Amino acid sequence: MKTKSCACDGDCSSGGQTPVETATSSSDRMMTARYILVGTPMLVAWWLIYGRLEPFAGWLAHHFAQYLSGYNLSPGNIEHLRSTVEFFVFEAPKVLMLLLLVVFGVGVIRSFFTPERTRKILAGKRESVGNILAALLGIVTPFCSCSAVPLFIGFVTASVPLGVTFSFLISSPMVNEVALVLLYGLFGWRIAAIYMSTGLIIAMLAGWTIGRLKMERHLEDWVYKIQAGESGVYDEERKSFADRVRFGLDAVRDIVGKVWIYVILGIAVGAGIHGYVPTGYLASIMGKGVWWSVPVAVLIGIPFYSNAAGIIPVVSALIEKGAAMGTTLAFMMSVVAISFPETVILRKVLKPRLILVFTCVVAVGCIIVGYLFNALI
Amino acid sequence: MNIKVLGPGCKKCHETDKLVREVIAESGSDAFMEYVTDIAEIAKLGIFSTPAVVVDGQVKLTGKVPTKAQVRSWLGK
Numbered sequence: 001m002k003t004k005s006c007a008c009d010g011d012c013s014s015g016g017q018t019p020v021e022t023a024t025s026s027s028d029r030m031m032t033a034r035y036i037l038v039g040t041p042m043l044v045a046w047w048l049i050y051g052r053l054e055p056f057a058g059w060l061a062h063h064f065a066q067y068l069s070g071y072n073l074s075p076g077n078i079e080h081l082r083s084t085v086e087f088f089v090f091e092a093p094k095v096l097m098l099l100l101l102v103v104f105g106v107g108v109i110r111s112f113f114t115p116e117r118t119r120k121i122l123a124g125k126r127e128s129v130g131n132i133l134a135a136l137l138g139i140v141t142p143f144c145s146c147s148a149v150p151l152f153i154g155f156v157t158a159s160v161p162l163g164v165t166f167s168f169l170i171s172s173p174m175v176n177e178v179a180l181v182l183l184y185g186l187f188g189w190r191i192a193a194i195y196m197s198t199g200l201i202i203a204m205l206a207g208w209t210i211g212r213l214k215m216e217r218h219l220e221d222w223v224y225k226i227q228a229g230e231s232g233v234y235d236e237e238r239k240s241f242a243d244r245v246r247f248g249l250d251a252v253r254d255i256v257g258k259v260w261i262y263v264i265l266g267i268a269v270g271a272g273i274h275g276y277v278p279t280g281y282l283a284s285i286m287g288k289g290v291w292w293s294v295p296v297a298v299l300i301g302i303p304f305y306s307n308a309a310g311i312i313p314v315v316s317a318l319i320e321k322g323a324a325m326g327t328t329l330a331f332m333m334s335v336v337a338i339s340f341p342e343t344v345i346l347r348k349v350l351k352p353r354l355i356l357v358f359t360c361v362v363a364v365g366c367i368i369v370g371y372l373f374n375a376l377i
Numbered sequence: 378m379n380i381k382v383l384g385p386g387c388k389k390c391h392e393t394d395k396l397v398r399e400v401i402a403e404s405g406s407d408a409f410m411e412y413v414t415d416i417a418e419i420a421k422l423g424i425f426s427t428p429a430v431v432v433d434g435q436v437k438l439t440g441k442v443p444t445k446a447q448v449r450s451w452l453g454k
Binding site for chain 1: 384385387416417419420421423424425426427439440
């Protein structure tokens with residue numbers, strides 16, 4: 001779980017603005033028609049542009065190199081610059097376009113879920129089943145990281161088991177659509193799928209372990225004094241198709257509006273590494289053969305705070321230069337799943353012992369993933 | 378009329394706070410408004426996704442920024 005000093009980025013798409021009364025069906029139908037009329041040509045345009053990005057980047061970089069050869073540069077220098085430019089001109093628009101589409105889609109899916117509904121599903125569930133459900137619901141439930149603490153209390157006081165609550169809070173930031181898009185864009189669908197499934201498994205097992213350890217008395221005492229009432233007073237109104245499209249568009253404005261700059265900067269750094277750092281350069285410190293690289297990467301990653309958008313392009317360049325896949329995934333997961341500012345916020349509800357256990361359990365999970373994928377890939 | 382905007386201080390919570398204040402000022406309502414950031418206080422009201430708006434003890438909205446029209450309807454304007 002991550003607390004982004006309350007900037008609410010990445011996994012927070014709760015910006016849907018649904019009208020109070022369900023809009024009259026005729027104006028709803030008109031909006032629906034408008035969304036379809038505008039949306040379809042936009043999708044076609046997306047598809048056409050997306051397919052032409054790579055040849056375009058190659059063409060542009062080639063001409064750039066020809067232009068440079070007019071200057072007094074060594075062929076090696078020109079080649080470095082050419083490959084840097086090609087990488088950037090291809091990857092940056094590709095990743096941004098994927099983000100637009102996926103964030104919109106996930107936004108629409110999220111309009112079907114609310115934290116209230118998720119709590120209702122999880123309340124009173126048996127532990128193992130609860131952990132699995134909680135990890136899955138963590139992906140699709142819109143919730144702003146700055147409400148992690150109220151949400152925690154809301155879950156625990158509604159008799160959602162502690163371990164199940166942790167499963168939800170771990171999976172929610174770790175398995176998020178921005179991370180998945182970047183991994184897909186830069187490494188392909190296999191790595192994205194591996195990341196998603198191992199993220200879910202860590203969330204399930206870490207939550208389950210915390211549940212086994214019977215840590216309930218390590219919550220701050222005031223949490224139990226709260227007799228949280230049902231917030232059911234507020235009942236989610238029915239959403240129409242147009243409302244859901246609007247929810248998706250809000251998510252795009254919210255999330256893409258916030259992360260695009262990190263994506264561009266990250267890819268720019270990645271492009272620099274791509275063009276200039278020799279292949280295999282990192283194999284000696286971050287390669288498979290170095291047994292201590294996984295725990296060290298995780299230890300470095302724990303206090304470190306970044307969102308997935310900023311870190312993945314850099315990570316991709318590291319891998320290209322010889323860092324092992326497992327080591328890099330473990331590093332990324334520990335960066336995204338736990339951070340120092342987050343533990344400070346959680347301290348309001350958790351006693352130090354439980355924070356320590358939480359951090360250790362997640363860290364061990366990341367380390368296991370690291371070794372596993374270094375062995376498999 | 379008593380209006381509470383609840384949120385530990387994220388961007389959306391501030392947006393909500395500002396919006397509700399604006400609407401109260403615009404509509405000339407005599408509603409009393411508070412901005413609650415204390416997490417224990419928020420939890421006591423049974424709210425766990427913020428920002429949230431409570432009008433006279435009744436939870437009107439959780440987890441998102443309201444629209445101006447919504448706020449006006451709560452004020453009865």
